Amino acid sequence: MSNSSSQVEIVRQSLRRRYRKERRFRMYGIAAIAVALLSLFILFADIIGKGYTGFLKTTVTLEVELDGDTMYLEDPTNPDEIAMADFTAPIIAALQTHFPEAEGSAANRELARLVGSYAASDIRDLLEANPDLLGTIQTMEFLAHDTVSVYVKHADNPRYTVRLSERQQQWVDELMEKGVIETGFNDILFSKGDSREPANAGILSAIVGSLLTMFVTLVISFPVGVAAAVYLEEFAPQNRLTDFIEVNINNLAAVPSIIFGLLGLAVFIGLFGMPRSVPVVGGLVLALMTVPTIIISSRAAIKSVPPSIREAAEGIGASRMQVVLHHVVPLAMPGMLTGSIIGMAQALGETAPLLLIGMVAFIVDVPDGLFDAATVLPVQIYLWASSAEQGFIELASAGIMVLLTFMISMNALAIWLRKRLERRW
Amino acid sequence: MKLKTALASVALAGSIAAVSTPAMARDTISIVGSSTVYPFATVVAERFGRNTDFPTPKLESTGSGGGLKLFCEGVGTSHPDITNASRRMKKSEFDLCQQNGVEEITEVRIGADGIVIANSQDAEKMDLSLEQVFLALAKEVPNPDGGDELVANPYQKWSDIDSSLPDMEISVMGPPPTSGTRDAFVEIAMEGGCKQFDMIAKMEDENEDKFKSVCHSMREDGPFVEAGENDNLIVQRLSRDPETLGIFGYSFLMENTGQIQAASINGVEPTPENISAEDYPVARSLFFYIKKAHVGVVPGIQEYVAEFTSEGAWGDNGYLVDVGLIPNPRSERMEIAKRAKNLEPMTGNEL
Numbered sequence: 139m140s141n142s143s144s145q146v147e148i149v150r151q152s153l154r155r156r157y158r159k160e161r162r163f164r165m166y167g168i169a170a171i172a173v174a175l176l177s178l179f180i181l182f183a184d185i186i187g188k189g190y191t192g193f194l195k196t197t198v199t200l201e202v203e204l205d206g207d208t209m210y211l212e213d214p215t216n217p218d219e220i221a222m223a224d225f226t227a228p229i230i231a232a233l234q235t236h237f238p239e240a241e242g243s244a245a246n247r248e249l250a251r252l253v254g255s256y257a258a259s260d261i262r263d264l265l266e267a268n269p270d271l272l273g274t275i276q277t278m279e280f281l282a283h284d285t286v287s288v289y290v291k292h293a294d295n296p297r298y299t300v301r302l303s304e305r306q307q308q309w310v311d312e313l314m315e316k317g318v319i320e321t322g323f324n325d326i327l328f329s330k331g332d333s334r335e336p337a338n339a340g341i342l343s344a345i346v347g348s349l350l351t352m353f354v355t356l357v358i359s360f361p362v363g364v365a366a367a368v369y370l371e372e373f374a375p376q377n378r379l380t381d382f383i384e385v386n387i388n389n390l391a392a393v394p395s396i397i398f399g400l401l402g403l404a405v406f407i408g409l410f411g412m413p414r415s416v417p418v419v420g421g422l423v424l425a426l427m428t429v430p431t432i433i434i435s436s437r438a439a440i441k442s443v444p445p446s447i448r449e450a451a452e453g454i455g456a457s458r459m460q461v462v463l464h465h466v467v468p469l470a471m472p473g474m475l476t477g478s479i480i481g482m483a484q485a486l487g488e489t490a491p492l493l494l495i496g497m498v499a500f501i502v503d504v505p506d507g508l509f510d511a512a513t514v515l516p517v518q519i520y521l522w523a524s525s526a527e528q529g530f531i532e533l534a535s536a537g538i539m540v541l542l543t544f545m546i547s548m549n550a551l552a553i554w555l556r557k558r559l560e561r562r563w
Numbered sequence: 564m565k566l567k568t569a570l571a572s573v574a575l576a577g578s579i580a581a582v583s584t585p586a587m588a589r590d591t592i593s594i595v596g597s598s599t600v601y602p603f604a605t606v607v608a609e610r611f612g613r614n615t616d617f618p619t620p621k622l623e624s625t626g627s628g629g630g631l632k633l634f635c636e637g638v639g640t641s642h643p644d645i646t647n648a649s650r651r652m653k654k655s656e657f658d659l660c661q662q663n664g665v666e667e668i669t670e671v672r673i674g675a676d677g678i679v680i681a682n683s684q685d686a687e688k689m690d691l692s693l694e695q696v697f698l699a700l701a702k703e704v705p706n707p708d709g710g711d712e713l714v715a716n717p718y719q720k721w722s723d724i725d726s727s728l729p730d731m732e733i734s735v736m737g738p739p740p741t742s743g744t745r746d747a748f749v750e751i752a753m754e755g756g757c758k759q760f761d762m763i764a765k766m767e768d769e770n771e772d773k774f775k776s777v778c779h780s781m782r783e784d785g786p787f788v789e790a791g792e793n794d795n796l797i798v799q800r801l802s803r804d805p806e807t808l809g810i811f812g813y814s815f816l817m818e819n820t821g822q823i824q825a826a827s828i829n830g831v832e833p834t835p836e837n838i839s840a841e842d843y844p845v846a847r848s849l850f851f852y853i854k855k856a857h858v859g860v861v862p863g864i865q866e867y868v869a870e871f872t873s874e875g876a877w878g879d880n881g882y883l884v885d886v887g888l889i890p891n892p893r894s895e896r897m898e899i900a901k902r903a904k905n906l907e908p909m910t911g912n913e914l
Contacts, residue, residue, distance in 0.1 A: 255882065259613060297802075299821025331619075334606045334886070411641055413589065415621055496595075500605045502612055502619035503591075511591055511621040524795060526602060526818045526887070531795075 185542075189535025191291045195324040195337060196282035198253050198313070200232040203275045204265065214269040225258035226250050229280070236318065237309060248306050252313075254281040254337050281326070281337040282319060284529045286310055290321060291532075298528055327536060331502040332518065336529025339522070341537055343504045347417060347497075347512030348486060348544075350505060354421020355428055355485050360478050362425075363432025364467075367474070370433070371440040372462050391430035398427045399491030407495060414496035415511040423495060424485040431484070435477020439470035472559040479552035483545050489516045515541045589640040592620035592863055596630025596647030599676055599744060599812055600849050603883050604647050604871075610882070611870045617863035620645075626742065634852060635660035644857040644864055648850045649676065649747060654914045667855035667908035671868065672899055673877055675889040677813040677838040678748050678845045679825040680735070686805035687729050689826035693844060696828070697756025698724045699733050700787050702780035705760050716782045733786040736797045737810035740789075747847040748810055752828075754778045755844060798823060813838065814887025838889045846889075855906050865906075872900040 206212055208231055211223040233249045234240060240249055257280040264278070265271060282290070285301045289310055292298040302310065313319040330340030366387075374380045402423035406412045412419050443466050451461045492498060498517050505512035513521075519541065522534040594604060601624040612619025625633065627648040634646035635656060652670070660668060680696070682689060698704050699721065703713040721728035738745040757778035758764045766774040781787050790797045790809070797809040802822040809823075813833060816825050825833050828844050837843040851871075858864045870876060877883050879890055891899065 256613070299819055301820075334602070334609050407641070413641055414593065414643075415623065496623050498623060500601070500608065500622035500624075502609055511593075526794070526815050528818060 185535050185538050189532055189537075189539055192532035192534075192536025192539075193324050193327065194291065194321045195326060196287040196290050196319060196321050197279050198282050198286075198319050199277065199279045200229065200318065201235070201275055202228045202232045202261065202278050204228060204261070204272055205231075206272055211265070211272065214265040214272055220262060220266065223262075225261040228261060229253055229257055236313065236316070240305075240309075245305075248303060249309075251283050252286055252306065252309065254283050254335060256281070256335070256338060284336050284527055286319070287337055288528050290314065290319065297531075324536075327533070331504050332500055332513075332521070333502065334500075334525075334527075336527050336533055339530070339533055341515070341518055341540055343501050344513050344515045344518035344537075345540070346504050347501070348514040350417035350508055350512060351420040351424065351497075351514055352482060352486060354418055354508065355424040356478070356482060358422060358425035359428040359432055359481070363429045363478070364436050364474055366429070367433045367436030367440060368462060368467060371437050372458070372466065387430050387433050391434060394490075395427055395488055396490040396494070398423050399494035401426065402491060403494045413509065413511075415499050415501075415513075416509050417505065417512045418508045419495050420492055420497050420512075420514065421508075423491045424488060427488070427491065428478075428481040428485050431481035432474070432478050435480070436470065436474040439473025439477065440466060442473065443469045469561060472556045475555050475559070476552045479548055479555070483548045483552075486514075486544060486548070487516050487541070489514075489520060492517060515544065589861055591618045592645065592861055592867055593623075593643040594620050594645045594647065594851075595623045595625045595633050595643045596645075596851070597627040597649040597849070598624040598742065599627075599649035600647035600673070600851065602814060602886055603673065603849070603888050604851070606882060606886055607871045607876055608867070610876075611863075611867050614870075615863070615866060617866060620863075620867060627746070631656045631852075632659075634854065635663055635665055637663045638665055638854065638856045640857075640861065642854075644854050644861050645867075646852050648852065649744070649847060650750075651848070651850060652852060652909075652914060654911070657909065657911050657914055661911070665854055665856065667906070669853040669855060669903060669906045670909050671851050671853065671872065671903045672891065672895075673849050673851060673871065673888070674883070674891050675838055675841075675846050675848050676887070677833045677843055677889065678744060678752070678810060678847070679813055679816045679833045680808055680810055680828070680845075681801065681816055681823045681825040682808045683801050683803075683805040684822055684824055688824055689728070689808070690830065691728075691826050692829050693752055693756035694759045695724050695728065695756070696752050697759070697778075700735060700781055701753065701757070701777070702782045703777055705762060711762050713777065716784070719786070731806050734788070734804075734807045735786060735810065736788045736790040736800060736807060737781075738790065738794075744810070744812055748845065749779045749781070751847060752845045753781070812887070813889070817887050835884075835889050839892070849888075853903070853906065855908060858906060865904075868903050872896070872903050 205228065208227040209223045209225060211219055213219055230246050230249050233252065237249070240246070260278065260280060264276070286306075288298050289300050289302050289307065293300060300307070310319060326338060327340050328345075329342055330338065331343030333339040370380065370384065402419060406419045406422055407414060447465050447469065448461055451465050456464065489498065492514060497513055498520070499511065499513055500521065501511055501513045503510075515537065519534050519537040522530040522537060592608075594608070596604075601622065605622050608620040608622055611617065623630075623643075627650055630643075630646040631648060631652060634643050636642050652668075657668070660666075680689070680691065698716075698718060701716055704716050704718070706712050706714045707717065718724050718733060720730060720732055722730040737748065740746075758767070763774065763777060766777065790800070794811040794815045797811055798815060798819050801807055801809045802819075808826070816823065816833070827833075831837050831843045833843050833845075838846045853864065853868060873881075874896075875881050877888065877890055877896065879893070881888075881890070884890060890896065
């Protein structure tokens, strides 16, 4: 009697310890998740905190008198006159209407530095397109100079250096009160290519470059990967050779991406004489990198199709090929797609192999074909992050946000496809 | 069935994309080369693209050595038309060009760039001599106790080198060996300081290889940190850590005068005037090289060169000065611009 009660006592004591152990184990798990979430949160907070101003542009709206005399321009259709005309003069004149006291060449130069360096060519382009406007007064919106933009957005931020003179700061303050200088949504970011002037720099050419490159990658790697997986899983004999191939595919998936860049340089550019910096070569290199990932995930997807389906199909007289194409592949498709999309998302963020084939480049024009010089999103971010101008700090963070949006939507697509197409047995 | 056709069409499209690779003519100028010249060349390229009907040139930042290698690989549209360099072409590179059929090359010296050693505005301003820079950063230095032998660098604090220097740990961040800035720093500052010691200077005539290895080796025991190509990171680190110094190009100093200050070297401040007049000791010339065989094949090369060598760009008040270029003297500019316009080829003897 006493014996059994002491046994219960022992069990009860050890029970408590075992429960404690389990609680502790759970706590470790929760702590691990908390660390992961916290670091993710810090990362996002940092990027968004630095980068949200990248989505804002600073503009200067002026009533510009397009006077032929101040510009030394009589006939805007004559290219020689256009080349010799002074398109900065009307901007200075328009700014002087706000500050009549600013006279002399030093003050003029400081006034002109309030607007971006492409303001003059905006006027030229306008007059070239509409010669009739000569002599009229136009309300034009110019981009502010980089230094003004930094002052307007970050005057209190010690990370930035304000590079305006006292006088310029006063002017800017006054113009902001009058509503001449305003901040608005930075549409340039999504409508233009790279520029050396932060206000004029956009990410469109990189987005288009990324899409073209990803298109080539998808078109090559998906069929090759799926076909290889289907053959290896369904048709290939089990022997030393297929074992060897399998081991090599697994190794290939672990090869550092820069190696694929070297391969691309030697084979596609060196041997086939393809041009440098074009999306085709970039896409081919990234496809080489993605194929092993797709093969592995596709094989796993095919393996997970229950044998009963195969047996049933064979049992009612389907041929091997009918079994594979009508039953196995459609059922494995969600898994294959998920693997492919994750492989593609990885390729989207890749820069190292592209360095060697010349896609790390300053590209202004939006590429309009697979053989046009192009760059990709992560490269654009890298280039901005390493530029000296202060305005690029926020643009780099804004670029990261755009890239993350692409990544997250691709992963969301993968999840949606899986949920949509998945079948349970 | 649908799936089959979809798969088939995807495979077909893939094979078309893979097979159709014509050796096509190029209408965009392709420029490669130095990361130091990159910020200047990109500004010119952008203006050129905006103000003319030619497409904007494509610029790759490959480093001076990498650029010259690509440039000298051959003639034809798969090779670049222009390469930028933050040092002069070497004789070996010129020979490589000749071997590969790149015979006529025009050299354009665009101006100068200074390399600065800077620290945070919050820290004490430094005044260093090249000799002190060498002693602080070299792998091997002459034995401080006297004698004619080299010992592993024993200096851990600036005050160990010279009592007039501050009593703080030597901690300097600089560019990696792939960078042109590093090449120039080693060749100008380190070698300049190294030559001040008689025993090493003697070595130059006797055993040049040994001389080079002594003068060009940076220490690897901690006080010198390689920071990667991104000069912005160095600037960020400096503003946070007043005990650290950084080595980078003048244009980064100019953009960040609010946070960092430059040390004077041999008593000379790195101002544009001093760099241009070659008073500031750590300055170097910047170049680009044009492949004459491509002029007329790829449209716009001559017009691009004309834009680069116009007074509005590289002149004393040109837009390149705004991004940190230190211009050549006017007489030299006129001379170089004329040669660039006529595309006068190099003979190889000037190197």
